Amino acid sequence: MRGGAHTRGVVNKMANLLQLFRSFTSRLHLQLPPQQITKRFYASRNPLERRTAKELYDALTGGKGGRKGRGQKWDRVEWVQLPRKIPLGRGRTGKRWPGLSYPLPPAKESTGPLLDSQKKLLAPVELSEQTEQEGLDDLGIISISDLKGEYRSKRSLHEMNWSKKGWSGRTWKGRYVGIPEAANGTPMPDFHSVILDMYRARWKCSMGSQFAIQTSVIVGNGKGMVGFGVARSKDMRGCIRRAKNRAVKQLRCIPICEGHTIFHNIKSKCVRTRVLMERKEKGFGLRCNPKLQAVMQLIGIKDIRIKQLGSNHVGHLVRATLSGLLGQETYESLANKTGEFVVQYRTEYSGRPLVVGVPSSTDESFLIWLRDHQMLHSDLEQKLFKNKQ
Amino acid sequence: MWAQMATRRLSFLFVRSYCSEGPQSSVRFDDERVQNYISLLNGRDFNKVFSLRKGEASLPKFKLMNREMVKKAYFDTMKRCEERLKPPPVVEQRKDLGEEISTDPKLKDFDDSKWVFTDISMGIEDKDRYIVVREPSGTLRQATAFERDRLCQTYMPAPGRKIWLPTLLTKEELPYALKRVNVLHILDLVCAQCPPDSPDYIRVQETAYEYVRSQGLYSELYSTKHYGGLIWYLVQKDKLLGLIGFLVSKEKLGDVEILVKLYCLVHPDTATESIQELTGEEMVKSFCEHKGYLTILDSLSKENDSSSEPVTATDTV
Structure with missing residues (x-):
């Protein structure tokens, strides 16, 4: 009965310990005030206080070895050495607060020389290269050469300007990717491009499964010209470039009503995606899917509401909207169809009638009558009398 | 912004005829001939009369029209435009009322403050409303014009x-x-705030017109309802040089002719009688010679010689 003897021995030891502990505490209880006892008692039991800072950090971040396999890079939190990036007491902008972050300059009356430490603090702050580049980025649109840091490593994305990150955090969706190139290789500076979708496509062939990156890009000049292109490539940079240049080859001209909206409400469809577009007044804004917001910005439409139903497929969504916008009936076509003048009444202009559409069969004398009697809309007047003046 | 809109819209409501004692000159502002001349001088610029109102954006309405309907729409808007351009009345400054009705010595020191009795029954115009004040001294009197407004x-x-x-x-x-x-x-704002016979109304209008004359801001008031008041002020004060220069620079000699006619009407004289017999450009020239507006004569002669750009006359009176 070895085991029995062993257990008995353990129990005895435990009992002895308990007795000792009780006597110890009772003695303490007699000698010390109750506050100190409790403090000491709990302090010894708190695991957080017993551990060192390094042990705790390892416990949270996965320890020395960390996780094995995929994704180990991302869960790890690294120490940031603050003073290296942001000098303490200065801030990112280099703004200095007299009396707080550096001593007040001496009054004019006191002519004593400055201390060395004061001279150092009063000297102008030198801007680092990083801050100067950020200033350039504020111009609006980043070209690919400016985004070199992004190709270097994914981590540098965290240091990018948040306002230019698109709608999906770390990924490429919704990001401006510079100006496209025409077929002969000349850049087209009027146009901008936005990535609508990017994912890793996979397909199978005799060699096994193949992978490539697929991107869909929308290109536009903000004045009605727009194009949509999709490309696949194993290289990400090449993929974006090819998609952009494909989009430029398929440019279409979309009529914009009075420079801010569409001519009438539209319903359109592509495969499983349905799109309902509503004409809206000035100042309404773009209330739609973020992908369509980018499309509308590149077309140049400012006020619209779009409801999207059915499938969320990017290509079908864009094709449905573009086909709907291309099929609009302009004032001119309506006038030609009916043979009558299209007259517009607006409450913000106190219900003043303005002719916005003229049938092509009207003689010139009546057009001149309309112009002289202030009945023509300014856009239409420019259009009709542009060549004659 | 809302206040501004409200005043702009409502200022049309306060256009009404006020009867008052005749002004100093023989011709009054509400004379038919004067009103006719002023309506002819008002440039009917639709862009200005029906200008953009902020905060009222809405979807437009469309109509399909043939030629006759378009013409009718034009004439309708022209009527509305003329209504909007009707100038607010120019009348004499009112006299402060406050006649004593009776005194009751028994009521002396009945209270610390005045007591005002107002007839608030419906269907009476504000100027006909009966308002009386009992003073702490015991006198009962009519309310003054300032009290009436409030x-x-x-x-x-x-x-x-x-x-x-x-x-x-x-x-x-x-x-x-x-x-x-x-x-x-x-x-x-003044049109909405004050009745046209109040001293504040007349003071603000005259200082504003004087400012417009000194700065040459005629184009701001052109084709608004205040243009008529401006013309009347300038004709009465005989300070027409800047206005004629403005009209000549805009190539509106017909307007200058009407202005001269209005001047002759207001200031009947032996010299103006001879001017009235002339017509067209001769009338304008003789008027300018009579008044000594040499800069305008120069620009007129230049126009006749060659089609160069007209010189704008600066007001130095």
Whole structure:
């Protein structure tokens, strides 16, 4: 009965310990005030206080070895050495607060020389290269050469300007990717491009499964010209470039009503995606899917509401909207169809009638009558009398 | 912004004829001939009369029309435009009322403050309303014009009008306000705030017109309802040089001719009688010779010689 003897021995030891502990505490209880006892008692039991800072950090971040396999890079939190990036007491902008972050300059009356430490603090702050580049980025649109840091490593994305990150955090969706190139290789500076979708496509062939990156890009000049292109490539940079240049080859001209909206409400469809577009007044804004917001910005439409139903497929969504916008009936076509003048009444202009559409069969004398009697809309007047003046 | 809109819209409501004693000159502002001339001088610019109102954006409505309907729509809007351009009345300054009705010595020191009795029954115009005041001394009197304005506003508030005069229009602030705020806004505000026979109304209008003349801002008031008042002021004060220069620079000699006719009507004289017999450009030239407006004569002769750009005359009177 070895085991029995062993257990008995353990129990005895435990009992002895308990007795000792009780006597110890009772003695303490007699000698010390109750506050100190409790403090000491709990302090010894708190695991957080017993551990060192390094042990705790390892416990949270996965320890020395960390996780094995995929994704180990991302869960790890690294120490940031603050003073290296942001000098303490200065801030990112280099703004200095007299009396707080550096001593007040001496009054004019006191002519004593400055201390060395004061001279150092009063000297102008030198801007680092990083801050100067950020200033350039504020111009609006980043070209690919400016985004070199992004190709270097994914981590540098965290240091990018948040306002230019698109709608999906770390990924490429919704990001401006510079100006496209025409077929002969000349850049087209009027146009901008936005990535609508990017994912890793996979397909199978005799060699096994193949992978490539697929991107869909929308290109536009903000004045009605727009194009949509999709490309696949194993290289990400090449993929974006090819998609952009494909989009430029398929440019279409979309009529914009009075420079801010569409001519009438539209319903359109592509495969499983349905799109309902509503004409809206000035100042309404773009209330739609973020992908369509980018499309509308590149077309140049400012006020619209779009409801999207059915499938969320990017290509079908864009094709449905573009086909709907291309099929609009302009004032001119309506006038030609009916043979009558299209007259517009607006409450913000106190219900003043303005002719916005003229049938092509009207003689010139009546057009001149309309112009002289202030009945023509300014856009239409420019259009009709542009060549004659 | 809302206040501005309200005043702009409502200032049309306060256009009504006020009967008052005849002004100093023989011809009055509400004379038919004067009104006719002023309506001819008003440029009917639709872009200005039906200008954009902020905060009222909405979807437009469309109509399909043939030629006759388009022409009819034009004539309808022209009628509305003329209504909007009707100038607000120019009348004599009112006399302060406050006649004593009776005195009751028994009521002396009945209270610390005055007691005002107002007839607030419906269907009476504000100027005909019966308002009396009992003084602490015991006298009963008619309310003064200033009191009448305030009481009518408290009981029957007119939208866009305040009980006290806005600081913008006070005597001390007005010169500074004119430099910062659009003149049109100040004139519209006064139209909404004060009745046309009140001293404040006349003071603000005259200072605004004088400012327009000194700065040469005729184009701001052109084709608005305040243009008529401006013309009447300038004709009466005989300070027409800047206005004629403005019209000549815009190539509106017909307007100058009408202006001269209006001047002759207001200032009947042996010299003006001879001018009245002439017509066209001769009339304008003889008028300018009579008044000594040499800069305008120069620009007129230049126009005749060659089609060069007309010289704008600066007001140095």
